[in-house]
Amino acid sequence: MKLTEGEKEIMEDFEVIRRFVSESDFSDEIKEALMQSIALEVQGKAVSDYLALVKQLASEK
């Protein structure tokens, strides 16, 4: 997980949701994508940020 300090703080509050993701049977790539999406979601980010996330994660694949 590559999260900034600010994102980490937000993620702490969503431990429960994070657990659902980590206990799911998706591939690691998807799990990471979901976790980072949750970080975007709790910050109320726009679709353009989701695009950037997809771009970044797809290039790492």
Added chain:
Amino acid sequence: MKIEKVSVRNFGIIADIDLDVSAKEGSLVFLNGRNGRGKTTFQSALRWCFFGDEPVAAKFLSSWALNNAKIGDTLTTRVEAEITMDTAGTIAVIERTQLFQKTDSVVPKRLGQPQLTVKIRKADAGSLTDIKADPEMWLQSFFPKRLINFFLFDGEMMKNFFDLKVKGAVENAVREIAGVDRFDNIAQNMAAAETILNRKIAKLTGAKAEKINIQLEAQQKLLVEIYLEWKTLSDQLAVNNSRSEEISNILQGLEGQADAAERLKYLDAEEADHKSKLTRAEEEFQSEILTNGTNSLLVGAFPELKKQVARAKQEDWLPPPFEPARLEKLIEDGTCICGTHLTPGDHFTKALQSLIEKHRVSSGVGKVLDLMSRQIDLVEVNLQQGWRVIQDKNVSIMQISKDISRVQKEKERLLEIMKGSDVTEIRLLVEEKKNLDKERERLVTTTAILLGQNESQTYKVETLQKELAQATEGNKEAEVLQDEAKFAREIAEAAGKIHQSAIKQVRQRLQESFTEKFAVIKKGKFITEITSDFEVKTLNEFGHETELSEGEKMMKAYIFAIALREVINLGFPLVVDTPFGRLDSPNRAELAKMLSKFLEDEVSNSNRQAFFLMQDTEYTPYTRKYFEKLKPIEAYLAKDDKYENIKSDLDYGIDPDWLLYESWKDWAEGKLG
């Protein structure tokens, strides 16, 4: 989380109080008072402050404030709460205000909308900072509206908590905990990201890909529509099933009272009618939201398109006037309309041919742009209308929900009266059940058909996605985007699927926590099951549902509220109006024990707290003893001598007026030991 201070100004009967427990020890606050002194008003003030829910107009601006004002004076209703958020000592101050003006009519005039401000201070920082960006959102993240029923409790309603509308409340709570909205949003945003990527790909790879993409977007929209229809019918099926089950239960023991039965039948029809209206309204609401969402997505592309249309107009591609056939005819005939002789290959012919070519291209582009500009106007108009429709639908959904709850209440009353019915009635019920069964068959078939359609539609969408991928082959840039679009789709699907498993996990955790706590109040091998449609059942060791007494039912509601806090790891206080209701002494003692444990636990780095709002038959010296160890903070709301009917004041300790009566009198005289 602890509420440290609450200031209420000009709110109903509470015109001016400041409750401050910050310097006092203990996490349990008893706010006492006789009937009509403002206990419920206090809860309603918190409800407004935290959730923005307004009381009815007559209970909003205080009569005392209004009486003391002159015509034209401005009055402010204000509720402010100071909360310690965590054990590190972060403080939040939440304030909601509404301005009124006294007029010559009895009703004051509202000035503007309610205003919310939220300020926070970290333990180490000196001053409060304003949450300017979106204070409502900040508040929502700590006090989710879906959990309102588990934050501000009404003890009177608690005994019926698991009989009445609890399914909705439990479902809301579970969905909130499972973060269903967040996963939904992720799925939607990822789908939107995919759409944007597909558009880029189509642009890069030319007309063929663009055509495929247009089809793809249309088919995806259709897929969503099929899903929504399926969902509506599934909901109807659920309504049908529960009614059917209800009849089966009634039929089990009926005799006499045909009138009530007749009325009941009428109410059933009315309820079904309201419900179908509700389903329709909700469906229209959702599809309107969906259309508007799709339209809003399109809006992003508008500025660029508009620029292109403007340019086309300026360069005279619009409207596309060019007819190349006429020029070609001139070349063929060998003479221009100006009389110049044209021979193949000469300067004039070449000039005409290049003109034909140039205009053919610009005319094609012009036609497309012309069409586009008209579509843009249409989408923008639709968008504006759409929001209006959404607002209307929202209002009608609220109205219908009210109707349903009215009908349900009367039905419940009648069922109570009607311990039985005559043979005719039984026959009618049997008839109704038959009809319901027939209807169910139809619903089952239709939903199955829709599921099939869903599958074939999914296949169509997938095929188009593959075609789009093929059309991009060879174009490196497009291929990269194609990979990204595919990834976005995978994430969207995963976010969509994780609902089920998240909800299941939450249900299981709630069941475990609940079962463990319930064992304390009801001895025996009982387990609690939260069914897939969110019924909370208490089962005995043979798996049969168990009858609970009124007191046990109330305890069950408490346990659920506490279990919920444990599972969700969220620390907001428990504020209960008439907390004991029908609880007898042993159950009060058990509740005290359970609360002690609950209040001792630290959750998510914050402390817990409970507020009980009670009158003197509920809070007696005997009850006080059970809670002695918790060192409750006692405060009371009592009449202001000068304005006894319209203003209550607050003080700490036991209301001296109570000490003149019954057990409190004995207690005051030291007769109770």
